[in-house]
Amino acid sequence: MEKQSIEQLQKICTQLRRDVLRMVHAVQSGHPGAPLGCAEFFVSLYFDILRHDPNFNMDGKDEDLFFLSNGHLSAGWYSVLARSGYFPVEELKTFRKINSRLQGHPATEEGLPGIRVASGSLGQGLSVALGAAQAKKLNGDDKLVYILLGDGELQEGQVWEAAMYAAHYGVDNLIATIDYNGQQIDGPTEKVMDLKNLKAKWEAFGWEVNEIKDGNNLEAVLEGLKKAKSLSGKGKPVMNLLYTEMGYGVDFMVGTHKWHGSPPSDEQLADALGQLEETLGDY
Template identity: 70%
Template sequence: MSKSVEELKDLTTQVRRDILRMVHAVNSGHPGGSLGCAEFLVTLYNEVMDLKDGFDMDGKDEDIFFLSNGHISPVFYSVLARRGYFPVSELATFRKLGTRLQGHPTTHEGLPGVRVASGSLGQGLSVALGAAQAKKLNGDKHLVYTLHGDGELQEGQIWEALMYAGAKGVDNLISTIDYNGRQIDGDTKDVLSLGNLKAKFEAFGWIVLEEKQGNDIAAILKVLQQAKSETGKGKPVAILLHTEMGNGVDFMMGTHAWHGKAPNDEQLEKALAQNPETLGDY
């Protein structure tokens, strides 16, 4: 499917409303990173990935995506629902008893679009490598995409997977880092600095692209297309995507405070006023 940048912007605004309302309704969840990644996931799912109709766990003959930083489930669920994987109305069940929309995505409820349980940080890249190598064994030319938080890169398993991907030339993989510089306890540079991330990825044998405007849909489209053009060259591809935590809600931006905190009634009203309804609330 092909959408204009304006259509993608409208969809992103509606996804932001979904995120805010979902988290507010149960007074729990992670709005900050979800809002920061809204443009990226909307663009990835509605313009970049080659997807089949329907859903099956194998994902053969289509691109597949793994969310590694599973706590940003609100944006993932909203994008999946708005893409048609399950009814948009189901977003109203987020984090409620018996829901398929758990706080962290899981597989045992059989939610379409979710291929791996995530939330225990650091594991998504390892899973994606297995899927990417399976595609090669199956003669499937499609790609595997992942998304990671920058704070997640403080986990040791990530670096084992980075080393493996480079050493084995897993070149049908595009991994994006949500490079917002913030995590639950503060700025990543203060909690545990990542140093020169581009140089580190390159030292592990990756092709690295960097995009400073990670909340600009046109810029996201451009860097994702560039990343696709770098696949098949013997190296995995990484995108360092500089985003703003809480993007689109002025009082949630510029701070780590909204990493895992829900807005109250008054705050929700202010946030929604900044993101007018575009495609219809659930």
């Protein structure tokens, strides 16, 4: 894929946000908050960082892989997959509808290109990504495996089983990222179940931790992901702490858990879309 300018990538981010809002609004269900906050991450990954082939192949040999563990960010992932050529952008309008390949949470059952494992029940993705990374090593494949997790998701015990395993086996072809927005359905993570010092936790588990302080600044995210890549292959798994704001890009949605799993009304959608220019053409 041809590299795009920052201005062009920024336009894709804006369009992704429009896609997410329109998709969730159309079916009055889904999760707009977190994908809005991860637009810069998704776009940086799929339009710059990943060495990948939109002519989807499940085995993904000799290409970088991406897994989404926090599957409720599906609207954002589907948008970036469609916009980067995995399936027609038009298909975004089928999101969460009957007979669609775009299930509420990502699934392989309907054969949507770009999805390699189902996710939605939290805590499982890191283990799967580790397995895929180790399969790459066994196959002599030097490409990387990326995965995004939610911060609330870290409350699941399986994540820490995987954390321990990754360091024990030195799975250094894995680059994980935590969407560190500090919010979950029931409220701020520090109130629901405090994650305390995440950097210290991952370091104590034997990971290389890379902080990306401004996760909604495109250049910062690109730079952070490039740094993460440079940290790979050195014997340790790499964890990006990506500081984002849930709901970023829409003034009345930003920084609150209230839009975790709630769709906007007609008026709210109009208000939100008014803040986000239609850059690539709506689906």
